[in-house]
Amino acid sequence: MSGIEEFKSYLLNQDKSINTIKSYVSHVEDYSRWFQESFGISFTKLYRENILDFKSYLLNIKNLNAKSINAKLAALMKLNEFILSKNIQEDIVVFKTDYIKVQTEYASPAIITRQDVESFRQTILENESKRDYAIVTLLAYSGMRISEAVNLKLSDVNLTAREIVVRYGKGKKQRLVIINDKVVNAIKTYLSERTKLRNRDSEYLFVSRESCRISRTRINHIFNGYSDKITPHMLRHFFCSYALEKGWSVHEVAGQAGHANIHTTLIYTNPSMEEMKRKSNLL
The missing domain is CATH 1.10.150.130 (Tyrosine recombinase, N-terminal domain)
Incomplete structure (x- = not known):
């Protein structure tokens, strides 16, 4: 071969x-x-x-x-x-x-709550890393993939319009992501600190001491250092579920998260596994 x-x-x-x-x-x-x-x-x-x-x-x-x-x-x-x-x-x-046929799981893949997310963000904030806080906030409240976040460039972010252009989405598809005030404020604070960093001239939004662009591995390491439960992908699950709970339509969430198939988004309308277990005890 x-x-x-x-x-x-x-x-x-x-x-x-x-x-x-x-x-x-x-x-x-x-x-x-x-x-x-x-x-x-x-x-x-x-x-x-x-x-x-x-x-x-x-x-x-x-x-x-x-x-x-x-x-x-x-x-x-x-x-x-x-x-x-x-x-x-x-x-x-x-x-x-x-392929072995698999029955699609009915339960929503979102297994962390808003309180879990906010507690995690606060822990990061109190560690005084503005960059890490901005990354966590972005992933939690934008629905972006970790690979999309590491590839963001400064020119892709418009804080005034509260918009981010994802140019390197899954399948090389470009999309517009809407961000809320939490994300805007976290990135603004990080940008003021970023001007003091050695790699401040990098075109990428998130930099590290060693590189002009933070790596996926480094972000995973940050998460592992603060939680044995929350991962970047879990924050994406959280966003999709929480956005639907707050009144976003299925199509709006699909567009924001970059889902190619609407059925991927629909699974977040299902109850959590814990809720299904609770209901089973009512039988």
């Missing part, structure tokens, strides 16, 4: 995000290790029989859940597509019908 770097380039040319590429590559490497351990050789092409054996191994030996198995199969589908394009083989051996 062609090298992993060629596979990465293939994915990049298809405008896949860096995180998607990392995920695909990791899953392909898992398959490669399994193949090596099973047969004592490296695989050069994909065979239907091997794919089915790998799926059985993941399900019965590794005891992975359906979502994890389907993610690995999706990566192998993309690999199959790649080696077809390289004329390494001529047949498709991984299909969407191989």
Whole structure:
């Protein structure tokens, strides 16, 4: 099989995000290790029989859940597509019908409350990091993804109009995000502090001491340092649920969060898992 770097380039040319590429590559490497351990050789092409054996191994030996198995199969589908394009083989051996069917969860994915979020923001504020406070406030009250936040440039932010242009959204789609006074005030305070930083000339909004743009890893590290419950993605879930609760329409939330499918947004109209458990005790 062609090298992993060629596979990465293939994915990049298809405008896949860096995180998607990392995920695909990791899953392909898992398959490669399994193949090596099973047969004592490296695989050069994909065979239907091997794919089915790998799926059985993941399900019965590794005891992975359906979502994890389907993610690995999706990566192998993309690999199959790649080696077809390289004329390494001529047949498709991984299909969407191989996916394990999963019933869509009914409960809302939002598991943190407004009090959780406000308490978290206050903890960050009292640590006196204006940048971290601005990042947390932005993620909580804009619905933006962490990858979108790290890629924001100063020119993308209009505090007077209370608007942010997300130029690097999922699928390379650009959208306009509305921000409230909490976000505006947090960013304003951060910007006054930013002028004193070594990387103040950076075009990116959020900088660090070491880099002209804060990294996704660094933001995750900040969250882990203050909470074992709240993550950047949970704040996105919180925003979608809380905005709907406060009267935003499903279409407004979908547009703000950059959901490609309205059904993704609709799940936030469902009750939380805790609420469903409470109701079950009423039966």
